[in-house]
Amino acid sequence: MEAKTKDLWVFIETNEDGSAKNVGLELLTPGRMMADKQGGKLVAVIIGSGVDPAVGAANSHGADQLLVVDSAEYASYTTDAYTSALCALVEKYGPTTILIGATNNGRDLGPRVSCRLKTGLTADCTALDIDEESGNVAWTRPAFGGNLMATILCPDHRPQMGTVRPGVFKKGNIAPGKAEIIKECIHVDAKDIRTQVLEIIRDMDSEKVDLEGAEIIVSGGRGVGGPEGFETHIKPLAAALGATVGASRAAVDSRWIAHSHQVGQTGKTVAPKVYIACGISGAIQHLAGMSGSDCIVAINKDPDAPIFDVADYGVVGNLFEVLPVLTEEIKKSRA
Amino acid sequence: MNILVCVKQVPDTTEIKINPETNTLIRDGVPSIVNPFDGYALEAAARIKDADPDTKIVVVSMGPEQAKSALKECLAIAADKAYLVTDRAFGGSDTLATSYILCNAVKKLEELEGPFDAIFCGKQAIDGDTAQVGPEMAEHMGLPQVTYGLEAVVDGGILKVTKEMEDGKSVIGVKMPCVVTFTKPAWDPRYPTIKRKMAANRAEIPNITAAELTTIDLAQAGLKGSPTKVKKTFVPQKKTGGVKIQEETNEDSAKKLFATLSAASII
Numbered sequence: 001m002e003a004k005t006k007d008l009w010v011f012i013e014t015n016e017d018g019s020a021k022n023v024g025l026e027l028l029t030p031g032r033m034m035a036d037k038q039g040g041k042l043v044a045v046i047i048g049s050g051v052d053p054a055v056g057a058a059n060s061h062g063a064d065q066l067l068v069v070d071s072a073e074y075a076s077y078t079t080d081a082y083t084s085a086l087c088a089l090v091e092k093y094g095p096t097t098i099l100i101g102a103t104n105n106g107r108d109l110g111p112r113v114s115c116r117l118k119t120g121l122t123a124d125c126t127a128l129d130i131d132e133e134s135g136n137v138a139w140t141r142p143a144f145g146g147n148l149m150a151t152i153l154c155p156d157h158r159p160q161m162g163t164v165r166p167g168v169f170k171k172g173n174i175a176p177g178k179a180e181i182i183k184e185c186i187h188v189d190a191k192d193i194r195t196q197v198l199e200i201i202r203d204m205d206s207e208k209v210d211l212e213g214a215e216i217i218v219s220g221g222r223g224v225g226g227p228e229g230f231e232t233h234i235k236p237l238a239a240a241l242g243a244t245v246g247a248s249r250a251a252v253d254s255r256w257i258a259h260s261h262q263v264g265q266t267g268k269t270v271a272p273k274v275y276i277a278c279g280i281s282g283a284i285q286h287l288a289g290m291s292g293s294d295c296i297v298a299i300n301k302d303p304d305a306p307i308f309d310v311a312d313y314g315v316v317g318n319l320f321e322v323l324p325v326l327t328e329e330i331k332k333s334r335a
Numbered sequence: 336m337n338i339l340v341c342v343k344q345v346p347d348t349t350e351i352k353i354n355p356e357t358n359t360l361i362r363d364g365v366p367s368i369v370n371p372f373d374g375y376a377l378e379a380a381a382r383i384k385d386a387d388p389d390t391k392i393v394v395v396s397m398g399p400e401q402a403k404s405a406l407k408e409c410l411a412i413a414a415d416k417a418y419l420v421t422d423r424a425f426g427g428s429d430t431l432a433t434s435y436i437l438c439n440a441v442k443k444l445e446e447l448e449g450p451f452d453a454i455f456c457g458k459q460a461i462d463g464d465t466a467q468v469g470p471e472m473a474e475h476m477g478l479p480q481v482t483y484g485l486e487a488v489v490d491g492g493i494l495k496v497t498k499e500m501e502d503g504k505s506v507i508g509v510k511m512p513c514v515v516t517f518t519k520p521a522w523d524p525r526y527p528t529i530k531r532k533m534a535a536n537r538a539e540i541p542n543i544t545a546a547e548l549t550t551i552d553l554a555q556a557g558l559k560g561s562p563t564k565v566k567k568t569f570v571p572q573k574k575t576g577g578v579k580i581q582e583e584t585n586e587d588s589a590k591k592l593f594a595t596l597s598a599a600s601i602i
Binding site: 114149157202291309 | 346348349351353360429430431434459461462463464465466467468469470471473474475479480481482483495499500501502503504505506507508509510513519561562563564565566567568569570571577578579580581584585586588589590592593595596597601602
């Protein structure tokens with residue numbers, strides 16, 4: 001289809017309490033820059049039920065316009081209802097670009113919508129810009145497990161669409177909202193929603209791992225040696241720092257720690273202030289998930305480990321001897 | 336039950352290295368494997384067959400002739416029939432074009448194998464990592480979808496799929512026919528038996544080419560049917576100028592690290 005406007009849309013995914021997921025607010029940051037370069041409005045699109053909190057948040061994070069679909073049939077995410085609603089909005093307003101957070105739901109929704117609109121979608125982007133030559137969005141993403149980066153254009157189809165990895169961009173400062181708010185009523189028949197949520201099993205609080213929101217992460221890898229290494233060395237350091245525990249794929253695949261702790265290409269992407277990698281060699285897949293951290297500290301006995309290529313501070317040594325001393329020093333300094 | 340499992344042969348991306356001089360991928364000597372997520376999809380189908388032995392599992396791959404080795408592996412593990420969708424006209428397809436071709440291939444396969452109750456795919460392939468082909472196939476075919484599946488059980492005309500969420504799991508009931516994409520479950524997929532391996536090695540795997548896809552519009556396939564274009568590829572940059580600490584003893588290294596991080600107000 002043809003774009004009717006130069007507007008850039010950010011899909012704001014909502015939680016069941018009507019608040020905005022972080023990634024949508026994060027995307028308003030590059031969205032602003034790109035919308036300005038494209039010469040159109042920055043529009044936040046909010047679909048859900050009881051979404052006033054998300055509307056307020058998107059407004060205070062710099063959107064020029066809010067398109068809001070607020071109705072009971074969108075209370076929990078379903079592919080069918082959300083695809084219908086987003087496609088109906090696109091057909092009515094004709095944006096030139098759509099950004100969607102690459103969450104589980106975002107990656108469920110994005111391809112369904114792009115396919116219905118017969119346009120291009122670039123998955124799981126980690127950098128965004130406008131291509132100077134052509135004026136198209138330049139979508140940059142990792143491929144081959146993070147070994148290679150590719151920049152993708154969608155020159156002849158609109159809207160140009162991409163999903164963007166959470167944690168890559170930072171939320172902007174909060175300012176008083178000035179957005180024009182447009183409410184749209186889009187009804188989806190119950191019979192057209194072909195999936196039904198039968199049960200939800202939330203992780204227990206004790207199992208919840210908020211890696212994306214963590215300021216400090218202490219991560220363990222193959223060098224930790226086993227589940228007891230996490231108990232005796234990684235968790236005490238994390239506790240002393242008030243940090244969240246992360247892990248590499250090697251540690252998770254060995255079942256030393258739950259998948260919810262995994263950082264990297266097939267786990268979470270994190271960007272904490274401090275990332276402490278213990279016994280992690282630094283496979284490219286792991287680096288893809290944490291190289292955006294402000295400060296990276298690596299402890300590894302192999303001086304040639306690739307983790308040292310991205311580390312700001314690297315200790316070559318045995319983590320079983322380094323970590324207890326480091327933990328003690330930190331405890332002493334905070335006593 | 337008649338289940339179609341879509342698989343892709345991929346390079347083992349954990350074995351890929353970068354040539355430091357040319358900054359390009361070294362693909363030589365990198366083993367080709369069945370995309371691991373497709374293996375989980377096949378395992379999910381095999382578990383349905385464990386519960387209902389009348390189940391038929393058909394596998395399909397799109398790719399060059401050598402992808403037949405991946406299909407043979409699937410036959411050895413659990414599949415009953417295998418087909419390769421292959422044609423030069425399909426080369427260079429992005430996810431929209433790939434899913435369009437596969438949708439047309441499914442129509443052809445349904446003439447040969449009867450209608451499918453469910454189409455299972457891996458969540459994503461480990462080379463492209465897009466996670467788009469499954470949902471796009473579902474959209475082309477007008478079928479409902481569940482993504483991030485861990486396990487699927489049949490309950491009447493409904494498939495109950497346990498789905499991974501960011502903060503837990505959910506159980507989704509979906510009407511069949513449907514498309515389900517699978518991620519890594521808590522169990523390891525089964526291995527082939529020697530007997531199945533030998534049978535798989537002898538199996539004939541028919542090719543399906545563009546000429547046999549009577550419903551396809553080739554303008555929507557291959558490079559010209561792909562809305563996305565690769566502008567450039569490059570190797571991610573390394574950081575330089577990190578501080579390395581290696582004292583006489585590990586204890587001294589730890590103390591120096593603490594002192595350095597404290598002085599820089601990092602911890």
